[in-house]
Amino acid sequence: MRSTVYFSPVTGKDHAAVSSAARRLLETLLEQEDVTLENKVPLKVHFGEKGNVTYIKPQMYDGIIDLLEEKGTECCFMETNVLYTGERTTRERHTKLAREHGFTRLPVVIADGERGEDYTEVEINKKHFRTCKIAKAYGDYGQLFILAHFKGHMMAGYGGVIKQMAMGCASRGGKLAQHLNSKPFIIPFWCNQCNSCEEKCPAGAITIGRWSSIDRSKCIGCAACTAVCQTKAVQINLLSMIASLLGNSFTERVAEYAYAAQKGKKNIYMNFAIDITSQCDCVGSKMDPIIGDIGVFASTDPVAIDQACCDKLKEAGKKFTHKRLLEYAQKLGLGSRDYELVEVRGDTA
Ligand code: SF4
Ligand code: SF4
Structure with a gap:
């Protein structure tokens, strides 16, 4: 099956232009695709680790939030606690950091509780997992809006919404x-x-003791x-981590968790290929983009949208491998690597 990916070329230097392009993409997707907005839709975002400067800034989501509000959809910013010790390990510190990074327009919900203890076992019966630990609050919704920063990751390679869903919707135990x-x-x-x-x-x-x-x-x-x-x-x-990487099972596990996170939901996906860094927004220091900004992408297919971003990055001259995750995701039935790219010009793009 061929999926459609909508794309607006835009540079991240102008936050208002990105916001406007994202709104136009969402409008187009809602007009063209078989997807209806639900009354309550959480925006799955990444607040950026303390010290990171290339996470997607909250002002870039303003156009989307305006549109959702006009359509009567209630939303919030939703995230989960991270596996490592840092500013996003507990709900309290994580929420405080989100506010410091400007995520003040909507309520901030940390979906897996104070320290990652709240989760639901979602049954998938796949090669690596029979069930996946998905943060409990996501279970309250029939639709998620996955907003991802397209960039690199030490273990997963370049990608956007699939990794955002897999890691970002998993509880701490799911990440582990x-x-x-x-x-x-x-x-x-x-x-x-x-x-x-x-x-x-x-x-x-x-058991604690000597x-x-x-x-x-x-x-x-x-x-x-x-x-x-x-x-x-x-x-x-x-x-175990090194063995997992060498055996290629890490990317398969990521794909299976993404599959669990979207199971039974009619999600909307958006990738921001802006400030594309070689590592993810969990890195708490300044990183330089590896290439110029590409733009914003939207789709109802998580595989197609990540494939389209990877193809654009390759077109722009970056050499990297990304196929394994997308091939396995397609095999799971998460989406299609075959897509049509439709360019949507925003007013300020
Ligand atoms: S020992 Fe195992 S079950 Fe207990 S808190 Fe640690 S990871 Fe959880
Ligand atoms: S008892 Fe030991 S292992 Fe457990 S939290 Fe305290 S220092 Fe860490």
């Missing part, structure tokens, strides 16, 4: 499962026996312990 399908362990010498992890562990898998440890047969991989440990005594298994 995608990264290495492994379970944390404790380095006893770094443990100060504060008991925080033991209190948070929902599986009773942790030889603090995790019972891997009880551990359900929720990653709550990795969020609370202040001494970094709780570690994830680097060797």
Whole structure:
């Protein structure tokens, strides 16, 4: 099946032009595609790690929000806590950072609770996962608006909405499962026996003492312990991560989580190929774009839109590989790599 991807060439230097182009793309998509806006639609965004300067700025979403409000659709900014320790590890700090980065126009909802403990097991029965841990609040909606920054990632390569859905809709445990399908362990010498992890562990898998440890047969991989440990005594298994990468299973896991996140929903997808960096917005420092801005893309097909962005990036002269994730995503039935690109010129594009 051939999908349609709508595209507006625009530069990110002018936030108002990007906002206007995004609105025009959403209008066109709603006119042309078999998709009806629901009454409540969360905007899945990325607030950017503290110190990152190339995340998609909230002003670029203004046109979309204006249109949604005109159509009577209630929305909020939605995100999940991250796996690593940082400013976005807990709901409180994450929300504060979102506000500091200018996400003030809508309510901010952290979908997986205070520390990633709120999730629903979504059944998919695929090669790597029978079920996926999707942040609980996403389950309240029949439609998500996935707004992604198209860019690189150390493990997933260049991409947009698929990775945004896979990692961004997963609870901490879901993120852990995608990264290495492994379970944390404790380095006893770094443990100060504060008991925080033991209190948070929902599986009773942790024993704290001189030889603090995790019972891997009880551990359900929720990653709550990795969020609370202040001494970094709780570690994830680097060797498993490397093996996962070499075996190509990481990208397949990402695709399966994206599949779970969109299962049963009529989503809308938008990629902002602006300030394209080699690494993701979780990097808490300034990065220089690898190439000039390309524009904004919209579609109801997550595979087609990521494929279209990758093709444009290649056209612009960037050499990289991205096929594995998209091939597997297509095989899962997430969407089609075959697409038609329709250029939509916004007023200020
Ligand atoms: S030991 Fe396992 S089950 Fe317990 S908090 Fe850590 S990841 Fe979750
Ligand atoms: S949270 Fe860290 S330091 Fe505290 S008991 Fe657990 S492993 Fe030890």
